Amino acid sequence: MATQDMVMSFLDQQVRSKLQVRPPEDGTAEAEAAEAEWAARWKTWMHPWRCGAPAASPTASCDGRPVRERLLLLSESPLVWAIPGFCSHEECVRLIQLGARGLQPPPGWSPEWRGRQVAKTTVAGGASKEEEERLLATLRERVHSLLGSPGEGSLGLQLSFNAPEEEAGLTIGLHTDLNNGAESRWATVLLYLNTVPPHEGGATVFPAASAVTAAGTALEPPLKRPCSGAAEQSETAEGAAAEQSEAVVDASAARAAAEELSALGVTSTSDAVSFAVEEDGEVSVECLEGGGAAAVLTAAAQAAAASALAAAPRGSRRGVLSSHGPSGVGLCVHPSEGCAILFYSQSGGGGVDPLSWHGGAAAAGLGKWTVQCFATLPESVRGDEARTRAFLSAHRIGRDGDGDVT
Secondary structure, X not given: XXXXXXXXXXXXXXXXXXXXXXXXXXXXXXXXXXXXXXXXXXXXXXXXXXXXXXXXXXXXXXXOOOHHHHOEEEEEOOEEEEEOOOOOHHHHHHHHHHHHHHOOOOOOXXXXXXXXXXXXXXXXXXXXXXXXXXXXXXXXXXXXXXXXXXXXXXXXXXXXXXXXXXXXXXXXXXXXXXXXXXXXXXXXXXXXXXXXXXXXXXXXXXXXXXXXXXXXXXXXXXXXXXXXXHHHOOHHHHHXXXXXXXXXXXXXXXXXXXXXXXXXOOOEHHHHEEEEEOOOOOEEEEEOOOHHHHHHHHHHHHHHHHHHXXXXXXXXXXXXXXXXXXXXXXXXXXXXXXXXXXXXXXXXXXXXXXXXXXXXXOEOOOOEEEEEEEEEOOOOOOOOHHHHHHHHHHHOOOEOOOOOEO
């Protein structure tokens, strides 16, 4: 059940998101000044990356083992796997350089809202150098090997840069990867190209995930690379975050909200809001069907992200792999150079997995670079429920009774 505070916070976030991409009228002095400021800021953000990654100890390394032998389970429901060392430090640097040279700043920036800027480009082909084409081909081959689907279905690659932000929050609304009409997507591999320490945010948040298995036993803590100095965490900050999370939403409420939105066919929380700017400049916003559920799910995501920030030690560039909210509500995966995560937009039986809702938390510091790899169903199984279920069942990575990867 959404409280009034949840709904008001959700609507406020949606208004901010809409207004920050409303540009001044073209041809005015204000528009020219905003464009110049935006170009200067973009140049500043890109400068550290164009000639190579900023000075730091490389954290990514490929150990030569097949990708499926390096899987770490982060969540059973939804099913989320991590693959450390999916790409090497050198590969991450080259991909960032590819983006820093060719990525264009998103249009419509408004100086009133400094953050929430995500620039994206499709990197399916057309790289400027033969070496870069080979890099993209290698990445595609590696993803297909992980998915066990060489030659089956298409694979879209999207390189993204999340600009650094001072204010914590979600960079875009929560969504499933079936949004924007992409109903044939069944799996996503999200590759992190640079490390963002937990105290700088940037986590991928799954608000409906839980730290408890279906059998009711706690998962092993998935902190495979703990931060140095973790013992120096602020107990006061962690306790405050825990109290906030427990007061806002519990695991059952988050899951119920995710299931309600999916049942309504909603694939993005922004679709649960009606927004308009009147001629006099007044903003009109109201919740549509599913708005209450969207508010609950957003509150769960924000509580999980806030908890991760409060518990993170300062001063370390080594990130933990993942963390859960203090009450086991929500999963936060922290960007670590070369690490990838695999999750599924569709359940094993076909149709959207309602627990796969996710979003990205704002990143401070130097921002965040990622490559999203979207796998789609082969044309031969689309529209055929039995063949779709058979394909998904054959390609979803799970665990057997002994805990081994299957």
